[in-house]
Amino acid sequence: MSVSAKVKGYFKTQAIPIAVLILMIVIASILSDVFFTKINMQNLLIQQASIMVVSLGMFTCILSGGIDLSVGSNLAVASVFMASLLNHAGFFPALLATLLICMVIGTVNGFIVSALRIAPFIVTLGMMEFARGIAYWYTGSSPVSWKQAEDAAVMTFIGKGKIAGIPMLTIIMILIILMTMFIMRKTVIGRITYAIGGNEEAVKLSGINTLFWKMFPYIFSGFCCAVGGILMTARLGLGAPTNGEALANDCIASVVIGGTSFTGGKGNISGVIIGVFILGIINNLLDLLNVSSYPQMMLKGAIIVLAVIFSTIKDKNA
Amino acid sequence: MQAMLEMRDINKSFGVVHALKDVTLEVREGETMALVGENGAGKSTLMKILTGAYQRDTGRILLGGKEIKKNTTGTAKKHGIAQVYQQAELVEELTVAENICLGEKAHAPRGLVPWKQMYQAADELLAHYQIPIQAVTPVKELSSAMKQFAAIAKVLFRKPKLIIFDEPTAVLSDSEVTILFRIIESLKKEHVTIIYISHRLEEVFQLSDRISVMRDGQLVAVLENQELKKDDLIAHMLGKNLGAMYCEDKGKPISETPVLELIDVTTDKIHKVSFSLKEGEILGLAGLVGSGRTETAMAVFGADRIRSGKMKVRGKEVKFRYPADAARAGIFLAPEDRKGQAMVLCRPIRENISLSRLKSIASHGICDKKKEYTRVQKLCEDLKVRMASIESPVQELSGGNQQKVVIAKAFTADPDILIFDEPTQGIDVGAKAEIYSLLEELRKQGKSILVISSEIEEIQGVCDRTIVMRGGTVVGELNGQELKSTELVLQCMYKEESR
Numbered sequence: 001m002s003v004s005a006k007v008k009g010y011f012k013t014q015a016i017p018i019a020v021l022i023l024m025i026v027i028a029s030i031l032s033d034v035f036f037t038k039i040n041m042q043n044l045l046i047q048q049a050s051i052m053v054v055s056l057g058m059f060t061c062i063l064s065g066g067i068d069l070s071v072g073s074n075l076a077v078a079s080v081f082m083a084s085l086l087n088h089a090g091f092f093p094a095l096l097a098t099l100l101i102c103m104v105i106g107t108v109n110g111f112i113v114s115a116l117r118i119a120p121f122i123v124t125l126g127m128m129e130f131a132r133g134i135a136y137w138y139t140g141s142s143p144v145s146w147k148q149a150e151d152a153a154v155m156t157f158i159g160k161g162k163i164a165g166i167p168m169l170t171i172i173m174i175l176i177i178l179m180t181m182f183i184m185r186k187t188v189i190g191r192i193t194y195a196i197g198g199n200e201e202a203v204k205l206s207g208i209n210t211l212f213w214k215m216f217p218y219i220f221s222g223f224c225c226a227v228g229g230i231l232m233t234a235r236l237g238l239g240a241p242t243n244g245e246a247l248a249n250d251c252i253a254s255v256v257i258g259g260t261s262f263t264g265g266k267g268n269i270s271g272v273i274i275g276v277f278i279l280g281i282i283n284n285l286l287d288l289l290n291v292s293s294y295p296q297m298m299l300k301g302a303i304i305v306l307a308v309i310f311s312t313i314k315d316k317n318a
Numbered sequence: 319m320q321a322m323l324e325m326r327d328i329n330k331s332f333g334v335v336h337a338l339k340d341v342t343l344e345v346r347e348g349e350t351m352a353l354v355g356e357n358g359a360g361k362s363t364l365m366k367i368l369t370g371a372y373q374r375d376t377g378r379i380l381l382g383g384k385e386i387k388k389n390t391t392g393t394a395k396k397h398g399i400a401q402v403y404q405q406a407e408l409v410e411e412l413t414v415a416e417n418i419c420l421g422e423k424a425h426a427p428r429g430l431v432p433w434k435q436m437y438q439a440a441d442e443l444l445a446h447y448q449i450p451i452q453a454v455t456p457v458k459e460l461s462s463a464m465k466q467f468a469a470i471a472k473v474l475f476r477k478p479k480l481i482i483f484d485e486p487t488a489v490l491s492d493s494e495v496t497i498l499f500r501i502i503e504s505l506k507k508e509h510v511t512i513i514y515i516s517h518r519l520e521e522v523f524q525l526s527d528r529i530s531v532m533r534d535g536q537l538v539a540v541l542e543n544q545e546l547k548k549d550d551l552i553a554h555m556l557g558k559n560l561g562a563m564y565c566e567d568k569g570k571p572i573s574e575t576p577v578l579e580l581i582d583v584t585t586d587k588i589h590k591v592s593f594s595l596k597e598g599e600i601l602g603l604a605g606l607v608g609s610g611r612t613e614t615a616m617a618v619f620g621a622d623r624i625r626s627g628k629m630k631v632r633g634k635e636v637k638f639r640y641p642a643d644a645a646r647a648g649i650f651l652a653p654e655d656r657k658g659q660a661m662v663l664c665r666p667i668r669e670n671i672s673l674s675r676l677k678s679i680a681s682h683g684i685c686d687k688k689k690e691y692t693r694v695q696k697l698c699e700d701l702k703v704r705m706a707s708i709e710s711p712v713q714e715l716s717g718g719n720q721q722k723v724v725i726a727k728a729f730t731a732d733p734d735i736l737i738f739d740e741p742t743q744g745i746d747v748g749a750k751a752e753i754y755s756l757l758e759e760l761r762k763q764g765k766s767i768l769v770i771s772s773e774i775e776e777i778q779g780v781c782d783r784t785i786v787m788r789g790g791t792v793v794g795e796l797n798g799q800e801l802k803s804t805e806l807v808l809q810c811m812y813k814e815e816s817r
Contacts, residue, residue, distance in 0.1 A: 188676045188683045195673055198662035205621065205659050206673045206727065207645020265664045 057224030065264030066120035078229025083239025106222020110215030159234030197264025355532035398479035572598030602784030718749030
């Protein structure tokens with residue numbers, strides 16, 4: 001296929017999300033003259049870092065025909081453990097331990113979904129409650145500051161630092177995006193994840209060990225929660241067990257707005273990126289216009305449903 | 319006789335594919351019109367336009383001389399056009415009667431269900447057409463053949479004027495086909511107009527008054543059934559004379575060494591199944607639907623748990639816990655349910671073909687797209703897969719081309735032992751002949767093949783030897799001369815029933 005045909009095909013599949021994103025940008029720049037300032041743009045980018053990273057994990061789960069409702073709680077676990085471990089150990093041990101804890105949570109999700117064949121919705125709903133409990137219990141429900149830690153400088157650099165004028169948060173976000181793109185597009189893991197979402201039975205009968213591969217999205221989602229949690233902890237200066245309360249909703253919304261099929265098998269990462277920014281711009285704009293957060297919630301809810309309606313209509317006509 | 323249905327100059331395109339070109343179809347009141355043609359000839363598309371599932375680009379539809387301007391599934395239904403689908407669309411949890419009456423407002427006045435009348439009406443209908451199912455049976459308890467009859471009953475309940483049968487015999491065994499034919503005969507007596515789509519030409523000859531032949535999106539001939547010869551019809555379908563459908567230069571088993579041996583294999587569904595497959599052999603596994611053929615394949619492939627008995631591959635005892643184990647041991651399965659089990663419909667042809675052995679295109683877990691493109695492109699050309707490009711999702715392909723994709727998967731997997739479960743189900747003659755020669759091609763490469771089929775002719779034409787199954791166990795083995803006698807095969811398959 002030629003490059004131009006590829007580009008054309010891409011715009012065809014992503015037409016609605018791209019149109020909505022452009023529309024949002026236009027509306028935002030008309031309604032607020034602050035929107036296009038450098039500071040606001042930078043804020044927008046920084047604010048999306050955590051949601052973006054966690055949405056990528058959510059994307060792999062939805063793509064495989066599942067879902068991960070526990071992302072918000074898992075992020076809170078990452079947040080409190082990172083902050084507290086930083087006070088006792090160096091940056092790297094804390095980082096590794098946090099990644100490990102979150103990926104264990106993801107593995108438990110994946111194992112129950114895959115080996116025991118329990119619906120992902122139920123499994124991760126339970127884990128959402130369980131992991132939130134861990135975060136509160138571990139901290140005694142109060143936030144943990146890491147400002148006094150030995151390696152606080154590294155964390156500060158991640159949260160506030162810049163390289164060549166680009167915030168570290170954004171750089172890490174981009175790195176995770178590239179990594180996910182590589183896994184989903186170039187590797188066997190990605191290929192199998194797409195195929196499992198399309199027809200698990202056919203993948204199994206093609207001689208592929210679906211039992212093992214079906215766990216991958218949940219483990220990866222755990223990894224993304226760890227990274228997202230660390231980014232959020234770095235930005236806020238403390239680890240709070242309340243972090244990520246409504247995160248699962250935002251991530252699911254972003255993935256779905258980006259055109260990923262809720263039944264699995266179809267979708268791509270650029271759609272997720274667009275979805276995250278559509279939601280981000282709405283939040284940002286309403287903040288700039290001093291609208292209270294309640295109408296923001298109403299608007300977000302409406303947009304999620306509208307996105308699904310549009311994508312369903314599109315699927316039917318295709 | 320007056321034309322009951324006229325479809326005039328129908329055109330329909332999907333993207334670059336011109337699926338229907340100026341098709342004109344006329345069906346007379348009360349006649350049975352057979353519609354034949356290769357896969358992708360446009361039969362299903364034409365019927366979907368008639369039932370309103372697709373919208374035509376240009377052309378007119380006249381019903382009883384009156385034009386239907388905008389045809390939707392709703393209006394088609396109102397005009398008395400109904401279709402019996404290949405895959406029965408029924409609610410599994412409900413009973414036969416509930417399914418039959420489902421969606422009929424007349425049977426739920428004021429939103430309440432009159433249970434007694436509903437069962438009575440369903441009973442009457444089933445008795446009238448001599449359909450051997452009970453109104454009170456939940457659909458999930460029916461065999462796939464009987465589900466098909468429940469679906470037919472559902473259509474008949476609405477008293478349609480025109481019924482489309484699309485491959486109704488695909489899931490039926492020979493005795494069940496008789497039941498279907500009886501239903502169609504009584505419909506004919508009631509002057510119901512019928513459009514009958516089938517790849518089985520014997521049926522077409524037996525049932526139809528006239529035969530319309532489609533080829534490459536065009537209607538190329540309308541033939542009177544009387545005095546028509548099978549070869550002539552096939553020539554019309556292909557646009558050329560077809561040589562022998564089965565390979566002339568059939569190969570032979572390479573040696574007497576068994577590559578696959580089953581010794582008293584028992585699962586929850588089959589009982590003490592024993593047979594062996596020799597190196598380079600094409601072995602048939604004949605039997606009716608539900609005789610345990612598919613279940614045997616599933617047991618060999620590690621999808622069903624083996625309770626007792628032994629299985630040997632190349633003399634070594636094996637125990638497969640998952641299909642992945644069987645694949646590693648060099649076994650490939652092309653499952654019976656092509657759409658549900660053999661392919662990922664929403665993904666491209668390319669990805670489906672590579673799925674059976676990702677190692678062939680990847681090193682250290684990273685896919686080499688360039689290598690994959692050239693491999694898959696060549697394979698598709700060799701197998702003559704008709705498609706827009708290897709990037710099209712497989713759901714856009716016709717049945718025969720989908721089956722070729724499954725065979726391409728087999729070539730990719732490069733196994734020693736292949737199991738094909740109903741390899742030509744719902745496939746036209748042209749594609750069938752191609753698939754048979756591909757089986758021979760695989761044999762030439764030294765592979766051993768197990769072919770499961772309910773078409774006796776197919777088993778006779780393709781296999782060196784056949785195992786016959788009935789009631790979940792092996793009841794006979796026929797080879798060479800014995801296999802040539804259709805009667806003998808039939809006897810073996812039906813013995814229990816004819817007693």
